[in-house]
Structure formats: structure tokens, C-alpha cells
Amino acid sequence: MNATREELARRFFAVRQQTEALCQPLCVEDYVVQPMVDISPPKWHLGHTSWFFEKFLLEKFSASYAPPQPIYNFMFNSYYNSIGVRVERRQRGALSRPTVEEVYRYRHDITARLGELIESIDESTWKDFHELMLLGIHHEQQHQELLVTDIKHILATNPLRPAYHAATLPTRADTLPDTFINIDSGVYCIGYNGNGFCFDNEQPAHKVYVDAFSLQNRLVTNGEWLEFMEDGGYNEFRHWLSDGWDAVQREQWRAPLYWENIDGVWHEMTLSGLRPIDQYAPVCHISYYEAEAFASWKGKRLPSEAEWEIACSVLGAKASGGNFLESGYLHPVAISENDLTMKQLFGDVWEWTGSAYLPYPNYKHSSDALGEYNGKFMSNQMTLRGGSCATPESHIRATYRNFFQPDKRWQFTGMRLAS
Amino acid sequence: MNATREELARRFFAVRQQTEALCQPLCVEDYVVQPMVDISPPKWHLGHTSWFFEKFLLEKFSASYAPPQPIYNFMFNSYYNSIGVRVERRQRGALSRPTVEEVYRYRHDITARLGELIESIDESTWKDFHELMLLGIHHEQQHQELLVTDIKHILATNPLRPAYHAATLPTRADTLPDTFINIDSGVYCIGYNGNGFCFDNEQPAHKVYVDAFSLQNRLVTNGEWLEFMEDGGYNEFRHWLSDGWDAVQREQWRAPLYWENIDGVWHEMTLSGLRPIDQYAPVCHISYYEAEAFASWKGKRLPSEAEWEIACSVLGAKASGGNFLESGYLHPVAISENDLTMKQLFGDVWEWTGSAYLPYPNYKHSSDALGEYNGKFMSNQMTLRGGSCATPESHIRATYRNFFQPDKRWQFTGMRLAS
């Protein structure tokens, strides 16, 4: 096996293994449930990420391959209309079978067969195969993040408040210094322009003009959020978008998701169980509506996604070393540095931007099933940047565009101000 | 231990054991899910029937008892407002914890403690204790039936169509002869008047006048139901009550629940897997609306609950020997006799009556938590009689009143005609 094949095999097995390692602390029962429609049962993630490789790699490149369980195509398809009908999303938690053990068996079988295919596939189809394998690997990394957030929801909404693990999180004794860093106006290039992997929605790279702006050097903290709450932020419609105010009323939001007031002290549910709020750590599990209202209350605004990306390139910010999945904290943490340079652009929390998730100029979406991957979701969502404590480090880039509806809160979502 | 105590202990342990035996074929995952709001996850049934004994027996009669897991009171309470708040019914399937193993541990602990209490309880409180124990035992038997119907739903709606067991069902080669048996008009007494256990809704026994009527000697069969379907029964509003016709449109009913047409042949999902319809077996999993429409199509009607009960007493019908939970079939079956005497008043399927579930004259509901048991459900439901293939034989009586909303179909519900 040549070096390229070895490299692919190594990455592939590592990612497959990582997904399973994330599930290691779970009981069988935790794999099955779906407390709300946005989340999926962990066993569904295990099955779906395997089905993706089966459907788009094995069925395509392995002539002799016949799916051992054709009905899995119905059960583990997420949203690909071109692949046919599928279990309704909200019914994923209604399925006790296949069992967790059967899903693992299916998963291991797919992994092994792809391992063989990496070795044996003909050189003539290698390029197409390799490209789709990279997509499959990045797709699975996306589901690693979802696994973490979905497991958190499953445990955090259980009245027993079970912990997933017992991590010791770094803390600090005072507020991180705060400033706004200026970036000049001008025409900049954004979007992915390199030779590596990227998703279709990061392209094409293109020019944008931005006015001079300044960006907060750190993330908004829990302490600042408490000030917003104490100032009646959730009770004053003037701070809110109209749809946001409706959501506050309808959902009875009074604090970020997973916060609980116990005898006058605010706590939050983490993957290490219920803990008092760390006022110096970044605020997390807020919706776009809340982020927008907070910025309005502060007399500031959210950055656009272009501004965020330009700040990365002007300041030379890199993802390396942030608080990602690999740290094992699985929670945003206060950082120890005290200087006023730009901090935490990557990791800890996804940062809501003020930009709607729309196609870049001259964006083209491919016409096959994978063309459904990103393009068709380009309405009614807002863009987030920078990855979180649940994102694999190798998965994130400055050009990476994440997107959620403005009322979603179960992801590790936070914010930074601009002006 | 005296004989009465031994007898109670025997019954108590037998019922507790029976519930667990019913779960024996399940995978861990099957215990957790809730595909629709009417059903409960099997582990919830295991926990709830234990909580019932904990709440109403242990906490009351065992001075030193402190619940080891107070939050179970929140998780396993079904609908007792007087006991406090509880997990919303539709969220029961969202809970992965306590695990199945933990629930069994809780359950076994409760069983053991009650076993001790049966031996040790003071004679002065024995009478009250014994009465509540009987209620707890009958309550658990009710949940045995629900366990069977809920397990059936969990498996039958799974795309893999898994079987629970592999039962061989008795069949017959021809239609059971059919007649209508006449009962004279007169004033009869209905309701429970004996010395044994009964539910509050069976009392007081009281007099009713009925006109002369006649009652079909057997249950309506699948073959007859197919005739109704082939005659366009589900497409002709004239047969239906207005609310029933709305349900047909809304739910797209075209056949009983669990029926599937596979290549032109009607099959039904059973606990032994998917099987072709047995045309000589009783029809099952029909709503009141369907039963009423079928009767209207036939130019007949459903019996009132008084008529049904009077027929039992006039004809001397007894529950003994019917097709109950104990037969192990867990499915209604064709019977082998060919004579024209009254058949299957007990067992196989609950029989929809044309009577609304209302209190008997001079019904009194008690003022404590157990007073919520039956009385508060006396609106918008119809009464059913006779028990089913999922009812424990010792649980049923001629005076027993079951009740469901007229659109429910997941119980083993069938019908018999009157005129």
C-alpha cells in the first residue's frame, strides 16, 4: 500500500474509532432516545455515518457489494430525497431495533470493507474514491460534534442529571481583559481557495468590500450574560427581534439552555454534571435571537461572517491549539492569558454571525445526491464560525461555515461582539 | 405466617414474576422507546407498578421506609395529581435513565420489602393493608395487558418487523356457525355484588330495565371485516358517526391497525411476526368508530354494556377457559367448536359496547389519591367488556368495565353484534 493509501486508511480508521470512543461512556439505553426532534439517538449517528460510506462509497466502487440489510437505507438516510423515502426525523427515537449491538456489527462490517477497498481499489478510480472518502470522513466528524451535543441533551434533560464523564475544567480568578481590535476597510477575499478539503458552501472564493470595523478580542462570558439577565434582558422587548421576542414568550426563555437556578445560585448542566456557572468562561447554548438581543443591549452588534473571516486572515489566526474535541473537556473554558490580543476565534463555542446562510456568488451545487449536502439548506438559517469544544480540531478552518436556525440552542453556540 | 398471609404472598410474588416474564424476550432497547403517546416504554411499566406499591403501601405501612430515589416519584407517577407533578406522558420515551438494570433493581427491592411487610405487618392494620395489596395486584395485572399491547406496538411499527416470540396459533378450516341468541326483556341487576375484589366503577350493583334483545353467539371475524372493506366500508360516510368519519379521513384508516396489503394479500403484524390474515379468527385492533360503522353496515348495532352483562348472567357465562394471557398465544384465535351456543364472551378481544363510560347510579368516588383511580376518566370514553388474549384470566369478571376513547386501536379490541 502506497503512502497516500496508508494516509487515507490511517485517517479513516482514526475517525471511525473516535466516533466509537465518544460513545464509550454510554449505557445501551442512552443510544436509543430522542428527547426532541432536532437531536438524533446516538445509535442513529453510528448507523447513519456508516450508511453514508455504504451508500456513496461501497455501492459505487465495490461492484460485488450488496447491502446485507437493504432496509437500513430507509432507517439511516437522513435527508437525501434522491436516495428515496426514509424514517421521519421525529420517529428516530421510536425505533428499538436494530439494537445497539447490531448497529455496531453493521458499522464494523462497513469499516472493514472500506479498509479493504482502500487497499484494493483500482488506481483509475482512486481519485474519485479518495475525494468521496474525504467527504465521508468530514461528514463523520460533523456527526462527532452532533453526537456530543445530542448526548449532552439526552443526559441534561433527564431528571436524574447523570454525568457523562468527570472532567476537570481550567478556571481563572478574574475577568479576561477586554478590547476591540480594529480592522481597516477594503476589498478582501473570503472563501476557500486552497488545495485541501472544503465543503461546497465555502466556495467560490470571492471578493467583498468591508467598512472599517472592530472586533472584540474575546468571547462574551457568563458573567456578562448574568448582567444582561439581571438588567431584565429577557423581559424587555426593545432588545429583541420580533421573531426572537415571540420565541422568548413561547419557549419561556429566561437564561441560556441548561441553566438552572438552585437556591438563588445559577448552575448549568455540563457533560460532567451540574455545576455552578463559571462567570469567566464563555457563555454557551444561546440562540441567535439571544445573541442579537445581547448585542443590542450592549449597543454593539454581531460581526458579519465576512468580517469574522477577514479578522482571521488579517490577524493570522489559526485553529491550532484551541479547546476542541480533543481536549476532552467538552465544555467551553476560561483561558489563562491576560493580554489583549485576539483570543478564541477557534474552539470553545461556535460564534453566531449576523449573516444569513446564503450561497456565495457563483456558488454551484452539484446535481447528484451529494448535491443535496449543503445547498438546499440555504434559507432561514444564520451562519456560525470557528468551531467549538465539540469540534474535531482537524475539521475546522477559517472559511468553514456552520449554520443553524436562529432559535436553536442545543449546540455549543456563543458570541463575540463587533462594532 | 398464617394462611391468608401466605395466600397473599403467593399471589403477590406470582404477579410480580409474571410481569417480568412478559419482558423476558425483550432487548434492552425495547424497554426504552415510546412510538406514540398512548403507549409507555416497558421499563416505565416495570417502574410504575413498583412505584404504586412503594407509594401506596410501603410509604403508608412501613414507618421506617424512606424512598431511596425520591425522584422516581416524579418519573413513575402516571396521573395522580394528588401525588404531585410528574414527567409529561409524551416524554416517557425521552428518558434513558434509570437504566433497565436500575429499574429492575428498584423493582426487586420493592418486591422484597413488601414480601417482608406481608409477614411482619401488625394484625391491626392487616385489613387495610390487604385491601390495598389486592388493588396493587390488580393494578399490576392491568399493566400486564398494557405491557403486551405496548410491546406489540413497539415491534409492529418497527420497519424490521421483529417478532416477540414464535407461537403456533390454533386455526379452523371453515366459518364458525353464527346465530343470534334471544334474551327476554325485564328488570335485571348489574354491577358487582360479591365479596371478592372489584374496582370502584363496577359498583354499586343496581337494577336496569332492558327490552328484549338478541346477541350474536360469536365475535365478528376477519373474513367478515374483509367483506366490509371490499364493499367500500371505509369510503362510505353513510356508515359512520360524524367524529368517526373525521377520524377515517385524518388517520387515513383503510383497514384495522397492523394490517398490511402485501402483493394483494392482507397480512397483519402479530407478536409472532407478520402473518396472512386468518379469516376465521376474530377481527382485532379496531376502534369504536369502526365497530359502530361495521354494525351500521350490517344493519345491526353494538350491545349496551348492560345487555352484555345480562347475557353473561342469564347464560351463566364464565371467564374460565377463554384465550387469555396464560395461553401464551397473545393473539385472538378461531375456536374449534361448531355449536350455536354463546362463545368467547371472555378472552380473545375486548368487545366494544354502545355504552359511554359513566358512573353507575349512586357511584361514590373516594376522596384520597386512589379516588383518582377510575372516576375521573368518566367522559369521552366507551365501555368494553370481557377481556382479551392479553388479560390475565384471574383479572376478569362479568362486571369488569374497561374503557377507551372511541378512536383507540392499539388494544386487542373487537366486537360482537346485537339487535
Place this chain on the structure above:
Amino acid sequence: MNATREELARRFFAVRQQTEALCQPLCVEDYVVQPMVDISPPKWHLGHTSWFFEKFLLEKFSASYAPPQPIYNFMFNSYYNSIGVRVERRQRGALSRPTVEEVYRYRHDITARLGELIESIDESTWKDFHELMLLGIHHEQQHQELLVTDIKHILATNPLRPAYHAATLPTRADTLPDTFINIDSGVYCIGYNGNGFCFDNEQPAHKVYVDAFSLQNRLVTNGEWLEFMEDGGYNEFRHWLSDGWDAVQREQWRAPLYWENIDGVWHEMTLSGLRPIDQYAPVCHISYYEAEAFASWKGKRLPSEAEWEIACSVLGAKASGGNFLESGYLHPVAISENDLTMKQLFGDVWEWTGSAYLPYPNYKHSSDALGEYNGKFMSNQMTLRGGSCATPESHIRATYRNFFQPDKRWQFTGMRLAS
């Protein structure tokens, strides 16, 4: 024209005229709106009662008749599936056309043509014609009551609180004496057995056995209802049926419909505008659930419909002289007598019974369109007896069965206790 024809013409014209007189105080705008799905715009009532005569009389008995506006068949059909599709009930208030003037023109045309037909119809078809005319007349009387209750809802829910008229209501200065009148047990005959008009649901007359019971000699009053409220009746689940308690939570019921607390004083919206509660007048606009909860709070119960009807026949109660539509009050009033005889069985408010609306033994519903009239509604409703202040006096009988879902409150519905 012979006497029978003259008599029919007289009644027909009188009823048609009465309906229009009820609308006389309305503005054009009041004819059009539908503030909730249960009510219909007044112009729809005017059109529908005309359509009924057009469809079932003119089209059938007048060979040359061609509907001038065939689409009215779509717009003014209420629920007759056999007549074809129709405007959805909840969209009745979305229709500005036909205008009120056009509806009156249509109505007057129908009235005139039927006037001619009464004179000219052949003797050979007279009997059928006459029978259907009587049905049409009683149908229109039913809609007169609905007109009053729907107009009340339209005005009472308008923030301007407009009055329909300015009636002076009789009052009294003290509580009407209160007793319970005993009726012996026995087999009685109920249902309509005379030669006049009745609806199909009042037949056949049949025997019932009732235990001895006693019935309150007057209606429950507003003063008594205030006691229930002050005792926390709406906050204590123990009094309520389970479905009723859900309704209390969902609808936020804290008092009867149309009651408002203004600066600590309870008022109610009447057709004469907003007035302080008259504590000696009968309580009104309560649902079955509220009636049932009140009875439970009092330690009493609601009478069955058989008991109510037997009390009428045993006590020789007649409808004559009650407070009906003709009094012009359009509101239940306190009566002036002080003796302990049975009062107000007829008029003022419909009395909720504890009986579900179900077919009488051997009830037959006819197979034509008119067969849809009553039979198909026999599920999920409760029976009411006695008529109200909005019922035409000639329309009511001791055997008359009205029926509504247990959560409805916009009719003039009240109660009397039994035990």
C-alpha cells in the same frame, strides 16, 4: 286554501319572520363575522335555513324549480355529506359575498316560492311535503336559538362591548327557597310517544328503570357559583374530571364564559350589555365539565336525562310560561315565586344531564340526507334538557334532547342538582 294549509302557511311565515326579527338590531357588519369556529355568521344562518327549504322542499316538490345560484349549495350546506362538498366550517366568516342584502333577497325568494307551493301542491304529495315542512320549521327554530347565542358571542367578545338591545330583566331581593323533590323508583316510559312533531332522536319511546332519586326544585344560581369560585373551585383538581381539568388549564377558565371582574365586582356580558352579576339568577354559560365539578364540590350529581324526563312526567311539568325566546329577555332570570314546588324545568337555561348523547334502544336513522340529521352526532357529546331563554316556546318538549360537547360554553347552559 283549506285549514291545514292555512295553518302551515301561518306557522311557516311566522317562523321565517321571527328569524328576521331577531336580526333586526344588527349592523351589516355583525352579519358577517365568526369569532370562533363553533359559531356561524348571522347571514350564514339566514342563508342556511333558506337553503334547507330549497334543497329538501323546493327541489323535491317543485318540478320546475332550478336554483338561481347553484353555488349557494356549496356555501350554505352545513354538514350534509350526501349533498356534496361545502365551505369548511371555519371559513364561514371569511366570506364577504353574497352580501347581506343578497342573502335576504335569496331568502325572501325562497319564502315566497314555498308560500306558493303550500297553496298549490298536489294533495297526493301533501303528506310528505307537510312532514318535511314541519322539519324545516323546527330546523329553523333551532337556528333561531343559535342566532341568539352566536350574536351574543359576536358582540360580547368585541372590545367595545356593544349591546344588542336594552331589556329590563326581572330581579328578586333574596334567594329562592331550595329543596330536593323525591321521585320513586320504578320502570317508567321515556321518549316521544305522541302524534305531533318530534326529532328522530326522541324515539322510540321505551321503558327504563330508575332508582328512587331526588331533584333540586330550582336551577343553580350565580350566587352559588360565586361560592364555588371563592372556595377555589377552579383551582382544585379533585372536583374535576380528568378531561375537564385539562380544559381548565388549557382554556384558563376561572369563571363562566362572559364573566369579567371589574374592580373587584363580577360582571357578565349580556345582550343588554355589561351588567353586574345577579346572584339570584340562574348561572349560565357553563360547560358540562364545570357543571360536573360543581356537583362534585356540592357532594351531589347531575340528573340523568331519564330522571329529568321522568320528573317532568311525574310532576306534570309543562313548558308553557317559561322564560323563552318570546319573553324578549334573552337572558336567564330570577323567578318571583317563593314556594318549594319544582321550578324552571323549561326555559332560562339548558340543563346539563349526566347522560351521554346516544341512540335510544332500537333507534333507526333514515337512509336519506335527512338521516344525517341527528344520528351521526351520537358520540362524545352530553345531553341537555328543557330549553333556554333563546328557545322558541313552541319548539320545546319534555322529550326534547339537545346535545353538545362537554367543553362548550357559548349556549345558554346551566344546571340543576340531583342526588
Place this chain on the structure above:
Amino acid sequence: MNATREELARRFFAVRQQTEALCQPLCVEDYVVQPMVDISPPKWHLGHTSWFFEKFLLEKFSASYAPPQPIYNFMFNSYYNSIGVRVERRQRGALSRPTVEEVYRYRHDITARLGELIESIDESTWKDFHELMLLGIHHEQQHQELLVTDIKHILATNPLRPAYHAATLPTRADTLPDTFINIDSGVYCIGYNGNGFCFDNEQPAHKVYVDAFSLQNRLVTNGEWLEFMEDGGYNEFRHWLSDGWDAVQREQWRAPLYWENIDGVWHEMTLSGLRPIDQYAPVCHISYYEAEAFASWKGKRLPSEAEWEIACSVLGAKASGGNFLESGYLHPVAISENDLTMKQLFGDVWEWTGSAYLPYPNYKHSSDALGEYNGKFMSNQMTLRGGSCATPESHIRATYRNFFQPDKRWQFTGMRLAS
């Protein structure tokens, strides 16, 4: 009265008069109904546009003014939280009172009082007053457009299909020539930068960079839309955004709103009644989702709002002479010219852009009640440009930003392609 005051009075009275002229063809009943939640009854528009002047002008600038009907503040407030509670939007059609006549009386009173105020107001407050008067006038012009679209909905969804007027629309005999006009890349300035009136959302003017693009010289026509339909456009998920495809399924969209297929020929409901589709006229009453899907089917895209506005400024396009409210057609029409210059950027139909409705860089929303005017709606909506056949000509500008949710179709909304 000086010239400025005379000019303001002239404009004010003209706009007030124009609104009433639009209602002239209505019956009283047409003023009252609300067939769906998005539209408002015409009498509500008459009242609300008067309330706006009362609330923000009379109450502020006329010291002695006391609202004669304070409850109108509750009934005619649209969405200003800062003004207090209000009638729920979906209940606007439930209100028969105030009557149409009363609303006109209220309206005329407000008009007269403001006429006096224009004359008498002190010079020291004139500037503020004048600014708010202009806002009120433009606000009323917005409601003129809504009046037309809401009246159309009221009439078009009535089974009688009544016409509002009888306009003769210009037609043409062949397809308008079609080309794409190129615009160079570069940094351009967009947003309002003049001295006249504009809404807050058009500011601040700011620079944007756009790549070279080309814009279709005319609007997409009904004939082209028929091709899309005949090619199965509504059945092929590949063309659609995910949310759009959901809307197609849920709403059963098969053609633009108001289209009906009568005996194989497509017709559309217009304000002049039901007419065959004019294949050379611009397509209208399409949602953003449909516009986006059509563009995708064509292999093109929608222009961004910046591109649209830049095209106006580069090509020197002016609103003058388009088909606006003043033409009286109240329907988009085919134009007669045959050259390939840019056509119909203004008038006929609002053009969906591919831009989300978001604040411009450095947008500031004011802190008083009027600050709720535009800013709080900046989520989940798409921007439209150019005005329609229902827009007053003096109301539109190249910088004008209209916005609706992507599934709305009852406005005069169409499209033009870009690439």
C-alpha cells in the same frame, strides 16, 4: 399658510383621499373579513392608518387632544409593543364593531384635525412634525398596497369570484425579446444618500463590492412559468430548497396563487375577475421558494439586492412611468416595447432577490416606538425590490427595501433572473 405647509397639506389630503378611493368599489361586508392571518380587513387598514396619525402626531403635537375612543388604541395598533397590548392579529376579522361608518367617521375626524394642525402648529416644532408626517404618509402608502392585495385575496378566495372593477389590460401578441445585460465588477455605493424621505432600513449608504454579473432585461413571464410547470417543476425536489420543498408538500402548491385550471385552460383570478393566463405578462403571486426553484431549473439565479440596485444606478433606471397603482390596472401587464434595454425594474411586480433582509452595516434603529418600525423584522425574511402595480408611484425608490417571509404569495411578487 406658507408653501411648505401647503405642500404637506396637499400631499396628506391626497394620500388620505387615495386610500378611500381604493375602497370605493367595496360592499360593507368586504371591509370586515380576514380569510387568512396575513391579511387584514379593509376597515382595519382604514382605522390603523388613522390611528398611526393619532398616536404619533396628534397625541404628541396637539396638547389638548384626547382620543375620543381610547379602546381604538387596542384595536388598531398593529405590532408596536411599546404602545401596549393589542387585538391579536388573527382576530382582526372577528370584530364587527366599530362599523365601517364609524371607522370612516373616526378617520375623517383624524384627517380634519391634522389638517388644522398643519396650519396651526408652532414653527418651533414644525421640523419634527413634518418628518413624522412624511413617515405617516409613506406608512399610509404602504397600506394602500396592502389594501389592494388584501382586497384581492378577499374577493379571489370567495366561491362567487366577484370582480373588484372591470379594467382593460394592455396585451401583446408575442414574446418580449430577452437578453442579459452585463454590469462590471467593482466597488459601488448602495443605500439612500439623498435629501428626501427614506425608511431607516435604506441607510446608511455604504460601499459593496460585486463581481461582474448580468441581469435579465425583463421579468419572467407566465408563459415561461407554464413551461416550468409542464416540465414537472413542482414535482421535482432537486430544484427546491429544503424548506421550499416542505412548503410545496404542505401547501400542495401546483401553480402560482390564484391560478385555476378550468377544463384544461389555466386562468387566474384578477381584480377584474377570472381571466385566462396572459402568457406574455409577468408571472405574479409566487413565493421566494418558487422563484428560487424556477431560477435553479433555468440554471440561473436571483440577483442580490445590491446587484439589483447597482443595475438601477448604472443603467440610470427610474421609477417614472412604470405600471403602478395610478395606472388603475392593479395587475402586472405585458409591455409593448420590443427593444433589448432593461425593462420594468419598477412597477408591475416586486422582484424577489436572493438577499436576506438584514441591517445595513452601521444601521441604527431609533429607541422610540417608531424604532420598532423596520429593524425588528430583520430575520427570516427575503428582500424584494422595485414596487408593483399596487405601489403608489411616489412611494418607490431604487433604494427601497421590501421584505416578506419566503413562503408568502399574496403580494404582487414576481422575479427576474441573474447570472
